[in-house]
Amino acid sequence: MKRLKVALAGKPNSGKSSLFNQLTGLNQKTGNFPGVTVDKKTGTSRLDENTLAEIIDLPGIYSLYPRSLDEKIVAEIFSDRRNNYFPNKVVLVADTTNLQSSLLLLTQLIDLRLPTVLVLNMLDLAAKSGQSIDVIKLSQHLDLPVVLVNARTGQGIQELKKVLAADIPVSKQKIYSLDKEIIPAVDATKLHFQLQSNYEAYQYLQQVENLSFLKNEDKAFISSLAQQYEFFPGKYQGAETIIRYQYIQDLLSKVVLITAGTEWKRFSYRIDKVLTHKVWGYLIFFLILFLIFQSIFAWAQAPMDFIDSTFANLSNLLSDVFPEGPFFDLITQGIIPGIGGILIFVPQIAILFAFIAVLEETGYMSRVVFLMDKIMRKFGMSGKSVVPLISGWACAIPAIMATRTIENWKDRLITIFVTPLMSCSARLPVYAILVALIIPEDKLFGFFNFQGIALMGLYLLGFLAAITSAMVMKWIVKANERSYLIMELPTYRMPKWSNVGLTIVSKTRTFVFEAGKIILAVSIVLWVLASYGPAEQMNKAESVIDAQIKNNKVAANQRESLLMAYRLEHSYAGIIGKSIEPIIAPLGYDWKIGIALITSFAAREVFVGTMATIYSVGNTEDQTTIKSRLRAEINPDTGGPRFTTATGLSLLVFYTFAMQCMSTLAIVKRETNGWKWPTIQLVYMTALAYISALIVYQFFS
């Protein structure tokens, strides 16, 4: 079996992902390029009986000169022949309705001497536009194979596979001749690094700062050459682009038989008149947001309940089967609930990404950027921050990864910083139980449910905190580069449902593995802290409870749950919870709530389970029991109920603002390349939570 690596390159909106999905189907995986935080999509495709290709879907770019993090990786792969992902063959995917800007990258690939196939994609739209191209002539002029493909229907895929399986000679075309002043430096670089083409050497000179595979001495070598020949990165870049476009225009004038009309876009413009309208545009956008919101909470409920009960049953079943012992306890009480705690968020995340994928596929997402850019800029972000912020309602982890499309570092940093303030789905169980506890079930005007309004208020509170924090950040963080928005507005199209499906699968998988490993690790640590404590106290558990039962202080049928509560109280987690009581007392919390705060440090949703254990409810499934138990809890200092409105509101505010998610911190660390920003974020959000909860408690009590 022959194996080869094929890279898919092309500009954004050229249908690259559809082609990737057609070639690989479900044989794809997402991961990260080593050392950088760019999504890597790879998959395998059987080209013919004896050729298997590893397909790499590269981020969409217009040219090799990168602006965003996503784009840098492409330049890096194409200029490093030792890179693991350096392709044997390249497929340049072109949007046939817009050949001119699609071919810019192709001319650079030709100059890099890479064996390339040109795929003319989106033929259905090209046909609608009335454009007609002489493909044979195009192929002759470029001196490379050209394949017609409609990646949405799969037409032309077999032909493409055949072409890829065969030999692809390198095009003999030379499109851009380097300025002669730079030739000596290029020759020296080419010789020093043993490169194959002049243009590759030229890229080393142009992109010395972007190519992370270069060692410091390599960079020093290149920089001294550049200095010697009075070259600086960016020099000649404009001229190069103009020369390339001249070549492309000249080429197109020879091969385009009938130019595209504008008639076919008229429908798209008509939709834009409504969707970007100053009233209807925002109204429709908010309706869509409402729909997303509604479905995350309504539709996800059933599968979430199912996952929840399945894992609880599995845990119970295994603890019956397994012999007793700490190792088996770890499995049934630590690991299985840990995995369940991750999977329970899958339905909400899958639904959210289904919406985002549909909105992106149709081309609506770029209109959201268009509509929101001006507003978001007031808060130090960009129109491209809207998608991450919306995703934050489901989970901050995929949301923070979605900031990679933001070119400007400051805009991106602010978006990453404030996204965890958006109320994610892990906060919902906490909100649900506390709101039910302190807000009456009455209806305003017999119509609006008070509890519903309170819940909405909490989401609004998180959102307001996010944008206010962003506004503050805008003044503090220094910009080191100019922020800009230059983006294509693609023509509206119907979504391709298989693309939507594959996006859901790959995003969900990323969440499960990225967040999952950390949540699992921390939940095991917390389980240990909550199950073990100083031996003398822990060993006394049974005798203390039995003595209480004997004295008729407590009912005998509650022995098990009382034991659990006793053990938690005297465990290490309990000791920590008690020791922080002086700090949290001003917020209206006692040591029992303190334990819940400790255990929800890694993942906030643990709050409910901890509360159930510590109040010895026994069965954590039963929300009503937890509620009535919490309601009956007496505050020994006042003689009144422990969970007063003031304590409840204070807790709600605390959970809205606090950074209680280790996975988010880990992702922020990775995305910002260091501990600086996650540390600031943790301190800031904890302080915000503490101070706000303090004010709320003192005000209401």
Add this chain to the structure above:
Amino acid sequence: MADHAKSVAQMSPGETAVIAGFISQELSNKLLEMGFLPGSVVKYNFRAPFGDPICVTVSGYDITLRLEEAATISIL
């Protein structure tokens, strides 16, 4: 380039013009790559509700950019 040179930012919906050049060196490379080529025609389509960003057609496709960026593209 004279001070009174007009830029894409000053166009109004429906108007077309020919691109003359760029004022900002920093952005010109990106704009060139996106197809804002001197000598080619740019058409102003519509603006976002708060007047910014705007949508233009250039080299056969629609691009959105902020007024700030549009102001760096001078037209004839």
